[in-house]
Amino acid sequence: MSAAGGVAPTDSQRPDSDQPGGELPIGGSALQCRIADAAVDLFYRQGALATTVREITSACGLTPGALYNHFASKEELLYLVVRDIHLRLERTVTDAQRATAGDPAAELATIVRVYVGMNSGFRQRSRVANREYQLLTAERRAQIVAIRRRLRDRLTDVLLAGGRHGLFELVGGDDRAAATLTAVAIGAMCANVSDWARERHPLSVDELRDRYAEMALRLAGARP
Amino acid sequence: MSAAGGVAPTDSQRPDSDQPGGELPIGGSALQCRIADAAVDLFYRQGALATTVREITSACGLTPGALYNHFASKEELLYLVVRDIHLRLERTVTDAQRATAGDPAAELATIVRVYVGMNSGFRQRSRVANREYQLLTAERRAQIVAIRRRLRDRLTDVLLAGGRHGLFELVGGDDRAAATLTAVAIGAMCANVSDWARERHPLSVDELRDRYAEMALRLAGARP
Numbered sequence: 001m002s003a004a005g006g007v008a009p010t011d012s013q014r015p016d017s018d019q020p021g022g023e024l025p026i027g028g029s030a031l032q033c034r035i036a037d038a039a040v041d042l043f044y045r046q047g048a049l050a051t052t053v054r055e056i057t058s059a060c061g062l063t064p065g066a067l068y069n070h071f072a073s074k075e076e077l078l079y080l081v082v083r084d085i086h087l088r089l090e091r092t093v094t095d096a097q098r099a100t101a102g103d104p105a106a107e108l109a110t111i112v113r114v115y116v117g118m119n120s121g122f123r124q125r126s127r128v129a130n131r132e133y134q135l136l137t138a139e140r141r142a143q144i145v146a147i148r149r150r151l152r153d154r155l156t157d158v159l160l161a162g163g164r165h166g167l168f169e170l171v172g173g174d175d176r177a178a179a180t181l182t183a184v185a186i187g188a189m190c191a192n193v194s195d196w197a198r199e200r201h202p203l204s205v206d207e208l209r210d211r212y213a214e215m216a217l218r219l220a221g222a223r224p
Numbered sequence: 225m226s227a228a229g230g231v232a233p234t235d236s237q238r239p240d241s242d243q244p245g246g247e248l249p250i251g252g253s254a255l256q257c258r259i260a261d262a263a264v265d266l267f268y269r270q271g272a273l274a275t276t277v278r279e280i281t282s283a284c285g286l287t288p289g290a291l292y293n294h295f296a297s298k299e300e301l302l303y304l305v306v307r308d309i310h311l312r313l314e315r316t317v318t319d320a321q322r323a324t325a326g327d328p329a330a331e332l333a334t335i336v337r338v339y340v341g342m343n344s345g346f347r348q349r350s351r352v353a354n355r356e357y358q359l360l361t362a363e364r365r366a367q368i369v370a371i372r373r374r375l376r377d378r379l380t381d382v383l384l385a386g387g388r389h390g391l392f393e394l395v396g397g398d399d400r401a402a403a404t405l406t407a408v409a410i411g412a413m414c415a416n417v418s419d420w421a422r423e424r425h426p427l428s429v430d431e432l433r434d435r436y437a438e439m440a441l442r443l444a445g446a447r448p
Contacts, residue, residue: 171442172435177427184420185436185439188415189412191412192416196408202401212409221442
């Protein structure tokens with residue numbers, strides 16, 4: 001499991017491995033990625049608790065015991081998948097935000113566009129990541145919660161910077177508590193997209209991104 | 225189960241039975257309500273799937289078999305609890321909205337204040353209702369989804385009325401699809417409160433209500 005346990009993508013054969021939709025777990029072997037794909041599909045449809053090792057391996061044409069050649073347990077597999085979905089999102093947000101750094105309105109719109117793109121374009125992964133991390137053991141859950149906090153704090157910092165520069169007028173004032181509440185509301189609104197987005201939704205992913213970015217700017221009280 | 229199966233409160237001995245925090249199930253006997261309280265507490269902490277009949281009855285000082293004198297099954301108990309939390313919310317929203325009828329901005333603020341009050345003041349119930357209904361059998365789940373749709377449509381109608389009267393400027397235009405998307409965003413933002421609201425949150429329930437009402441008006445593009 002040392003390969004799949006790494007954080008950075010290590011396989012140059014996979015050009016998309018650094019994208020939100022890239023293979024899971026990051027740096028995993030082809031077979032580990034295939035097992036993880038099958039697991040995400042099952043976790044999405046029936047929850048990780050109700051999913052058996054036999055169902056995961058059977059979906060890959062493997063015997064149940066074969067899973068343990070690649071992951072220590074179903075819980076480790078869940079942990080790696082959930083962690084890497086979060087890490088990919090964080091990486092994508094960081095890169096996108098860098099291009100708009102110093103302009104809080106553009107940064108806010110960019111972050112929201114990444115969230116909504118992820119939650120509508122990769123809704124199975126997003127839903128599994130947002131819902132199933134709560135099943136992890138305390139130490140592992142704490143690691144995921146730490147990534148989620150960093151993402152929320154990133155949004156809070158943008159809102160606070162906009163408020164202090166007079167670009168945003170936050171509900172409740174321009175203090176950190178008000179910025180955090182707005183960040184939480186924006187995060188909830190965006191995460192919810194993975195609950196209902198369908199491939200045949202009347203709005204395209206791009207239209208959803210635009211509308212949610214505009215809604216987030218309204219929540220921030222961005223001056224027109 | 226005929227008493228607890230009814231929709232309307234039937235027991236005049238319970239003055240709070242028509243409030244969001246009133247006893248569950250609606251119209252249930254005192255012992256049914258005590259069992260349901262214990263069940264909500266357990267469902268909240270560990271999920272309905274992981275909760276056994278033995279744990280529920282044991283929390284009430286009953287033998288496991290005693291549950292079946294009052295409910296046909298754990299699934300029926302979950303259904304009645306989840307249904308009645310939703311029906312109480314709908315009743316409270318309907319009553320509150322009536323007092324502000326004809327003024328879309330006031331109606332929107334009122335509905336959001338009810339949601340946030342419910343999700344912060346009765347967060348265990350809210351979380352169980354929002355999370356565990358997905359475990360119900362198809363027919364029962366469909367009943368809950370129908371109540372949730374009615375609540376969403378109520379919000380959509382208010383947004384649409386405000387848009388058509390030039391009081392709101394919805395993201396994406398003043399058509400029903402735009403109003404629905406805004407209603408979904410507002411609903412998600414409010415429901416999320418039950419994920420984190422704590423008794424010792426620095427903001428009081430009233431302050432949270434005020435801030436979320438203001439955020440909802442911003443999302444609707446309410447004119448100042």
